[in-house]
Amino acid sequence: xxxxxxxxxxxxxxxxxxxxxxxxxxxxxxxxxxxxxxxxxxxxxxxxxxxxxxxxxxxxxxxxxxxxxxxxxxxxxxxxxxxxxxxxxxxxxxxxxxxxxxxxxxxxxxxxxxxxxxxxxxxxxxxxxxxxxxxxxxxxxxxxxxxxxxxxxxxxxxxxxxxxxxxxxxxxxxxxxxxxxxxxxxxxxxxxxxxxxxxxxxxxxxxxxxxxxxxxxxxxxxxxxxxxxxxxxxxxxxxxxxxxxxxxxxxxxxxxxxxxxxxxxxxxxxxxxxxxxxxxxxxxxxxxxxxxxxxxxxxxxxxxxxxxxxxxxxxxxxxxxxxxxxxxxx
Amino acid sequence: xxxxxxxxxxxxxxxxxxxxxxxxxxxxxxxxxxxxxxxxxxxxxxxxxxxxxxxxxxxxxxxxxxxxxxxxxxxxxxxxxxxxxxxxxxxxxxxxxxxxxxxxxxxxxxxxxxxxxxxxxxxxxxxxxxxxxxxxxxxxxxxxxxxxxxxxxxxxxxxxxxxxxxxxxxxxxxxxxxxxxxxxxxxxxxxxxxxxxxxxxxxxxxxxxxxxxxxxxxxxxxxxxxxxxxxxxxxxxxxxxxxxxxxxxxxxxxx
Amino acid sequence: xxxxxxxxxxxxxxxxxxxxxxxxxxxxxxxxxxxxxxxxxxxxxxxxxxxxxxxxxxxxxxxxxxxxxxxxxxxxxxxxxxxxxxxxxxxxxx
Numbered sequence: 109x110x111x112x113x114x115x116x117x118x119x120x121x122x123x124x125x126x127x128x129x130x131x132x133x134x135x136x137x138x139x140x141x142x143x144x145x146x147x148x149x150x151x152x153x154x155x156x157x158x159x160x161x162x163x164x165x166x167x168x169x170x171x172x173x174x175x176x177x178x179x180x181x182x183x184x185x186x187x188x189x190x191x192x193x194x195x196x197x198x199x200x201x202x203x204x205x206x207x208x209x210x211x212x213x214x215x216x217x218x219x220x221x222x223x224x225x226x227x228x229x230x231x232x233x234x235x236x237x238x239x240x241x242x243x244x245x246x247x248x249x250x251x252x253x254x255x256x257x258x259x260x261x262x263x264x265x266x267x268x269x270x271x272x273x274x275x276x277x278x279x280x281x282x283x284x285x286x287x288x289x290x291x292x293x294x295x296x297x298x299x300x301x302x303x304x305x306x307x308x309x310x311x312x313x314x315x316x317x318x319x320x321x322x323x324x325x326x327x328x329x330x331x332x333x334x335x336x337x338x339x340x341x342x343x344x345x346x347x348x349x350x351x352x353x354x355x356x357x358x359x360x361x362x363x364x365x366x367x368x369x370x371x372x373x374x375x376x377x378x379x380x381x382x383x384x385x386x387x388x389x390x391x392x393x394x395x396x397x398x399x400x401x402x403x404x405x406x407x408x409x410x411x412x413x414x415x416x417x418x419x420x421x422x423x424x425x426x427x428x429x430x431x432x433x434x435x436x437x438x
Numbered sequence: 439x440x441x442x443x444x445x446x447x448x449x450x451x452x453x454x455x456x457x458x459x460x461x462x463x464x465x466x467x468x469x470x471x472x473x474x475x476x477x478x479x480x481x482x483x484x485x486x487x488x489x490x491x492x493x494x495x496x497x498x499x500x501x502x503x504x505x506x507x508x509x510x511x512x513x514x515x516x517x518x519x520x521x522x523x524x525x526x527x528x529x530x531x532x533x534x535x536x537x538x539x540x541x542x543x544x545x546x547x548x549x550x551x552x553x554x555x556x557x558x559x560x561x562x563x564x565x566x567x568x569x570x571x572x573x574x575x576x577x578x579x580x581x582x583x584x585x586x587x588x589x590x591x592x593x594x595x596x597x598x599x600x601x602x603x604x605x606x607x608x609x610x611x612x613x614x615x616x617x618x619x620x621x622x623x624x625x626x627x628x629x630x631x632x633x634x635x636x637x638x639x640x641x642x643x644x645x646x647x648x649x650x651x652x653x654x655x656x657x658x659x660x661x662x663x664x665x666x667x668x669x670x671x672x673x674x675x676x677x678x679x680x681x682x683x684x685x686x687x688x689x690x691x692x693x
Numbered sequence: 694x695x696x697x698x699x700x701x702x703x704x705x706x707x708x709x710x711x712x713x714x715x716x717x718x719x720x721x722x723x724x725x726x727x728x729x730x731x732x733x734x735x736x737x738x739x740x741x742x743x744x745x746x747x748x749x750x751x752x753x754x755x756x757x758x759x760x761x762x763x764x765x766x767x768x769x770x771x772x773x774x775x776x777x778x779x780x781x782x783x784x785x786x787x
Binding site: 135173174175179180181183184187189190193201203213242295299323410411413415416418419420423426427 | 466467480683
């Protein structure tokens with residue numbers, strides 16, 4: 109997902125007997141669906157896990173601007189250019205909302221940014237794949253945003269108030285993203301033979317990376333169990349992946365495109381599709397920095413940050429001078 | 439009022455639409471690369487406004503031409519010599535300061551011009567100007583603030599803004615270099631002769647640049663050739679290579 | 694230098710005469726830029742007609758520990774709510 113393999117305390121869920129009275133009261137609130145707010149007492153592990161998760165989610169939005177931004181200058185019509193620009197702009201907005209939510213936990217946006225740029229914090233593996241033809245912009249909206257929405261919709265109910273509110277705003281804005289992606293795919297799939305080829309090529313390249321977005325199976329993970337008890341993770345990775353496949357396969361069929369999986373087959377008994385696992389060794393390679401675009405993505409963010417330093421400093425210096433002049437005049 | 443032939447009106451509309459198209463394209467190049475998230479979002483808004491205005495100006499231009507073309511046809515299928523935008527807007531983004539200085543120098547012109555177009559004798563021009571002038575009033579406010587902030591900010595930001603102004607200044611004069619087409623358009627009451635906007639423009643930028651502690655170069659030399667199409671910079675061709683690539687490579691496709 | 698721009702809390706009044714409502718936060722060098730940034734960040738979908746910005750450090754809030762004394766006493770003042778009173782149907786709408 110946009111936040112993948114987030115580590116929690118690593119100790120698993122504490123039994124009630126092992127909890128301090130504060131921890132018991134905290135867990136009771138979470139269980140009763142009462143939101144945790146910034147100044148409420150919270151376990152240290154909850155705070156740290158949330159910072160990691162929300163921060164990674166925010167970084168993913170910002171790095172996620174890059175593969176789609178790659179096609180703004182080449183969008184084929186004025187309208188497509190505006191839609192794409194508005195969409196990539198929304199990603200910047202989502203990053204901003206999420207950084208703001210993280211900031212309520214006692215970390216600054218600059219600290220989070222530096223952790224991203226130094227490689228200390230990660231972003232979603234999916235954004236390390238390239239966008240090579242125009243249909244990729246359709247595929248990103250359809251598959252990547254589609255997968256993200258699977259996770260983001262339930263997160264609107266997450267226990268941490270500011271995170272939940274950010275997710276509500278994001279989901280509201282996100283609803284046009286997946287549709288615009290599918291709209292591009294429809295045009296391409298119904299278009300010229302070359303356009304159909306682009307559409308199939310995009311699906312071929314983005315299918316497995318999209319499945320990887322949910323992360324490896326976490327049914328046995330102690331981190332996930334703790335995160336689910338705290339309601340900062342709502343479903344298991346496998347549940348979401350299954351739901352995504354079940355939703356997406358008929359959409360691909362409607363487009364007349366072939367999902368690149370020979371083992372894909374409807375399973376009447378479970379009421380869902382059987383499908384092949386992605387190559388998890390590739391996933392771990394990408395996380396380690398060896399995806400096709402890791403270097404380009406991080407370099408782009410480093411450049412934006414370093415080249416922007418004088419701008420941030422300059423505008424702040426002016427604001428401080430202006431305030432000082434105002435005081436002097438009074 | 440003087441009779442206006444449709445190629446003259448179309449020429450004026452292309453000048454308007456090509457300015458917003460090329461500048462909108464340039465500004466959109468920042469998306470994902472700005473110094474801070476808030477600026478990234480704001481720049482995208484500016485680009486979106488300009489591209490929206492492009493649809494209106496070019497849409498009206500092709501209607502006047504009456505050859506059954508669309509705004510997309512003229513944006514994506516003309517070669518450089520048919521573009522009528524100012525040289526200023528096709529210049530590279532440079533650093534953030536150069537982008538914002540270019541934006542300010544254009545916004546100031548754009549806002550003065552659109553203000554006059556609210557009184558155009560052409561109803562469609564009036565309607566487009568009404569929508570665009572509100573957007574551009576905000577653009578010029580924002581780019582002025584940024585130019586002042588960076589001009590008056592740190593030593594480094596001041597130096598960078600002065601360098602940007604020195605580099606861009608020779609491209610300012612073209613905005614006011616009127617030709618026969620402008621005079622015909624002005625005589626018909628569609629738009630003011632651009633030369634008549636210079637004083638108001640100078641007053642506006644003079645005030646902002648003074649507040650920014652920046653010095654306007656002494657030279658009044660002006661490059662030209664953009665709005666007539668006789669000699670664009672080399673940069674326009676590269677913009678078109680990117681912008682028009684899909685339409686050119688796959689001519690029978692719809693997108 | 695390396696100072697972060699201050700954090701601002703943003704309040705927006707929507708179209709229908711409602712009060713300003715907290716919509717989120719952002720960074721800006723000063724109040725004027727905070728207003729402009731709020732316009733660009735939080736009203737992209739026609740959400741507002743008026744914007745307030747307050748620097749986050751200037752907000753004074755209730756402490757979570759005071760929740761009992763601050764808010765519970767009002768729970769027992771049920772007579773402040775219109776549903777407390779039974780009005781016969783024959784009286785009509787009230």
